[in-house]
Amino acid sequence: MRVFFAEKPSLAQAIFEGLGGNPNAKMTNGYFEIGDNKVTSCFGHMLELFDPEDYDENLQKWSMDDLPIKAVYPPKLKPKEDAKQRLDVIFSLIKQADEIVHAGDADEEGQLLVDEILLYANNTKPVKRVLIADLNLKPVQKALANLKPNSEFEHLGHSALARSIGDQVFGYNLTRGFTLQGRKQGFDGVLNVGRVQSAVLGLINSRTLANQSHIESFYYDAMVSLSSDAGALKAKYQPSDSDIVDEKNRIIDEANAKRVQQDCEQQSAIIKELSTKQESKAAPQPYNLSTLQQTCAKKWGYSADETLETVQSLYETHKLTTYPRADCRFLSDEHLAGARDIFSAIADTMPKYTQSVQDADLSLVHKAFNTEKITAHHAIIPTEKSGANITLTPKEKNIYELIATSFIALFYADSVRDKTRAVIECNGREFVATQSVLQSQGWETLFKGEIETDQPIEGADLANMKKGQTLTCGNVSIDKKKNTPPKYFVESSLLAAMTRAAKFIEDPELRKALEAKDKNNAAESGSIGTEATRAGILTKLAENIGLVSIEEEKGYKEKVWKTTQQGQEFCAVLPKEIIAPDTSAIWSQQQVLIREGKLTVKEFVSSLDDYLEKQIAALKTNGITITPNMTLCPICKKGYLGKRKGTNGVFWGCNNHPECKTAYPDNDGKPNLTVKPKRPLTVSNHKCPNCEKGLIRRKRTKLIKGKVSYFWSCSGYPDCTITMLDRAGKPHFESARMADKTTTETAESED
Template sequence: MTIRRLFIAEKPDLAKAIRDGLGGGKSQDGYFQCGPDAVTWCFGHMLQLCDPEDYDPKYKKWNMADLPFSHVPWKKKVASDKKDQVKKIMALLKQAREVVHAGDPDDEGQLLIDELLEFAKCTLPVKRVLINDNNLKVVQKALANLRDNQEFAPLSAAAEARSVGDQLYGYNLTRAYTLKAQNQGHQGVLSVGRVQTPILGLVVRRCRLNASHQKSFYYSVTGDFDIQGLNFNGRYLVKDTDMVDEKKRLLDEAQAKQIAQDATGHTAILASVKTEAKQTPPPLPYNLLKLQTDASRKFGLKPDQVKSITQTLREKYKLITYNRSDCEYLSDEQHGDVPGVLTAIGQTAPIFANLIGKSNPGIKSRAFNSAKVSAHHAIIPTEATADLTKLTDAEQKIYLLIARAYIAQFFPNYCYDRTDILINVGKHQFTASAEVPTRMGWKALYKNDQDNEDLAQDEHILACDLRILKQHDQGKCIKASAEKKETKPPALYTMATLLSDLTRVAKYVKDERLRKTLIEKDKHKQGEHGGIGTPATRDSIIKTLFDRGFLAEQGKSIVSTPIGEKLYDALPDQAKYPDMTAIWHEQQKALKTKQDVVGFVQNLMGYIGREVESIKQSGSVKLADSVPCPKCTKPMNRIAIPGKQAFWGCSDREGCKTTLPDAGGKPGQPKPKATVSAQFKCQACGNGLIRRTGKKGKKAYAFWGCSGYPACKQSYEDKLGKPVITVTPDDKNFSYNPVPDPTHLV
């Protein structure tokens, strides 16, 4: 069989869209046959860079003498779980006369197919199709506009340079810092990465700013006014001659009190009254980061949990579109799908049926703008339906968030009248502002949403109606008062605020040129303004920082641990600020060919080599001050195992074996030692019982176990703090209520 054109799509969904765009086709083993053409697919990146030990087995053991290492040219291998599909693609390539590259229209999508063709040593002509929306009309238009794939070689080169650079940078510096620290008895990995380490830096610096805050005071003067029978508060408007701080706040207590005294009881005259009709459009549909932010704020879900949930909603239930998007916009063509999507939402989530009935599918909100759609459009519901009760609680919550944001696009803008007034009281002036809703519009869907930045309103905006006032109206300042206020330290990060900050870290770059470079990197990305990381990687990077013990949670706040701070202090500024990403982007703009990428890597290895040599020559990488074991006084080590709760263990593993719980990155207090009951005896052996706790899944429970364990494994259910014993001690035919094996103790 000869294939005229072999389309290779980045993912199965896109392959199906291309099949439909070609007029349909027959499903085969790993591809669709569409007349003389065939459409096959990848599952994201099918290849991965070889690990150091793939080049030489000696690299499997971490050894400072082997650093730095690099391999030019580098090699790639097929991901272990994708070998079957790669074999099918290779077989199809042998039958094809031409290839059509259908990766996502961004640098990673370009590399994904290019590297596969290079791996296959493909010499066929290659065309490129650019599809960022699976809408049939969009796909058909793209298929009619194929381009030469060589035009996009610079995109592929930039992505490859970043991939190889990240691996060499991370592997070399992680091993170097870890090995140096292990010489001091530290256990665990000190991971370093181009994105990971600047994120750690953000948290460390915020924690230190918060801790080092020097409180100071300022003064706020407010007046209680009565004008035309309307009672409201106004704020003092500072003059150029007042003593103020950088935020235009009064600093002199005596002056503040004098202003309040001057205004109290005196005539108030309205110098100006201005009312303006305003409106606010609905929030845009979700991208992954905004969804993770809202899910953290509302439900306390971790970013990696949200990504996993959206993957399930997409792949298992087909309820939402591509879930790793960084875009908040939709194509113009998708407006034609609105009736079908709204109907599906109403069937899946009847709770929205009434609101959908009030919506207007004819409204075309600002979200429908093809020019602003990047490699993917926003995350929205599909026309598929499901029984919502069959979903987990978290899956329901995420689906409902996505659905609500979509429904909001078909409600009118929120409309309100904004009134601003200026009040003269003798030689002083006060201001007041108020907003009166004239049409709730989309806000009807969000009225119970707390702490939503899309609903946030200036704390100084009054809820009263100032529209009845007019210029020159007179009244009185009944009373004015000066209030002493304390400056607040920068707030510690929460998961929501950290995720939000990752999209605009350029503001923390010290070098102005690099700051502009980082912002320029995102010029075609909506919702990003000089960020680091991607929607697909940020959550896993943050999770790694927690798993390694560099970050910890204190309530809802995210804080750096002593180990995280010591690692931060040991690193050069270029590593712990976002500068590295900006430098790489600047260099990658000039890359056109594979040889250019080689030059970039060789230049990077010069920097890595100098850093590794500096680590080798340094006396030590001083980490957290040693915490003595409470039993033997030897150093304690924090042990973080992915997926499990971190704890502290004595470095004398063979002799002491003392462990302590982790408390915000520091050793916590040991759990109280279980006491043997003198009152309750084991019915099997006569030893005293001990009340213990265990877990069934995530649910904790109490039970009573024999103090003779493990020789005696008798156990009893707990009821109101007492063991449930159904026999008397002298009953030889006793029975008991079994509970799970006490080896599951927590």
């Protein structure tokens, strides 16, 4: 018997149909069955890495003494809680199988996802690999006829495993280290450090600082009004080498601008160059997830998570659109062949598109239809399912219409414009006039009101003028403009930056290394994160209000992202390679070596352990500087009050513990400072016979014969649990014994 393990249910369905199965059949007992084949599916990663506390329960408590936490290789895996039922089916099928076919997505994560299950199950059966990116019937059947040994692709899984282990040990060590050092400085909040998350925080911070440190300056545009026999026109001055300009080639000296004005006003001019070119523009490529998220953020202010959740619903619940977590913007020949059926489904789902699909030209072949350029997934488009009887939410309707319009536009002609450019010389100075005339609107008819239309010609028509023609310069106006600071990031521009992160790397070699990662994906270039993770990364950053603020600002359609004072301070203490995409680039170089068999996962992990050991050592020595957001302890004046959970509920205790044991009750999420704090315990000069730390005299919680009594315990509790009787206010050393921790804890809380 042969068993197929697909990455997701839609792929399992496509494989079943490719093997000759009935398209209307449903899974039974967690799998399809046809002939001597069984097909089941995963739901993404079914297993996850052990957490540090799974190896050592003492690591549940965060402590600088436990850092660095070394990576474990080979790592142990554990089933995800919501995957256990399906895993039981998978393990059962592995036992029954004579041959297994690995049908993970055709990328690194897809390879690891199934490989790790086979490894966890100690599989010894032969494994083949099938690579399917297009779920249409013919491409699936072609892939099924071309199975290859899975061993040829295992290096892809090794690369993904290295990144997975690396991200875990990187985050656990640095997040714990910086958070613990931040608490010492009075900052209450988790200082998350992650390879991608910290790089995005660094992008937000560098843009925030650039905007806020911007020094106001001005530049000057010169426009000349010209007259001719054909009418009037205007042209813009083009600065020359003799002008005083900024890095954008704009005049920044007012006297310089006035010299241009004096040289040209009321002078004769001549058309030095004149050219008209026809510009044809094809409809945009269909959406991948990032471009869809960017468009939804700009049009409606949807967050990346909102867009993902909505398009996931269109895919999973309603079956109206294809797989949403796509990073590719290309389609296959099968999608071209099935366009008529997709059009029919669109018109049924949204009757307002009936005329638009009727006007589409199915003989046109857009460049988006290129099977060779499909990566693990194709672009997001409507399916052939009619949504006539489906009620969509406003968000689902908006996003479906975006996806539908983008697909229909592929079957409309190019928009065509005549672009005319004239270079005009006046007294040694050059001015340029341009003109755009729409000849054919083509696909742009589907986007009325969204694409800026050409302005009607006023005055002279440049296309009717001639090279060498004489003109007369009239008034030269000088427009003084303020140099604007770099724009803050908004959600759409952050998503775009994540797909082009390499441009923020200073080192040219590292920049090339990160760009090389996406050499087969035209939609991205030097990206960080994935289509599946970017929304979650932005959500996690947005939730950390101590480091990032997201607010409305004049001049922006979307809310702007800024780092707070503490966010800026945090970025200042993080290593440069962490707050830039450099770490992703460095890892990308090493992953190439892993895929080529020149570096092992163990060597990668060992190198990362060495790096983290140095970072933690520096962190322990230097600490961090960050503005506190906690209340200073009123008693010791050194520590800060932090929320704690005790046996009697939430309270606020000093983080200078055990030196200071001040505590206050909680009052609606804040320490109630009006209540007299717990009296700090006094450490006596009497020494503990076990560890030689000072002893503390404590009051018993229960009366003995109706009287208050005392006992002595070690100030080194809980590491030392020595207790002894009290004799006339002094410790009775002969009665010393190791006490039960709970008893001491209770007594201490009553003191």
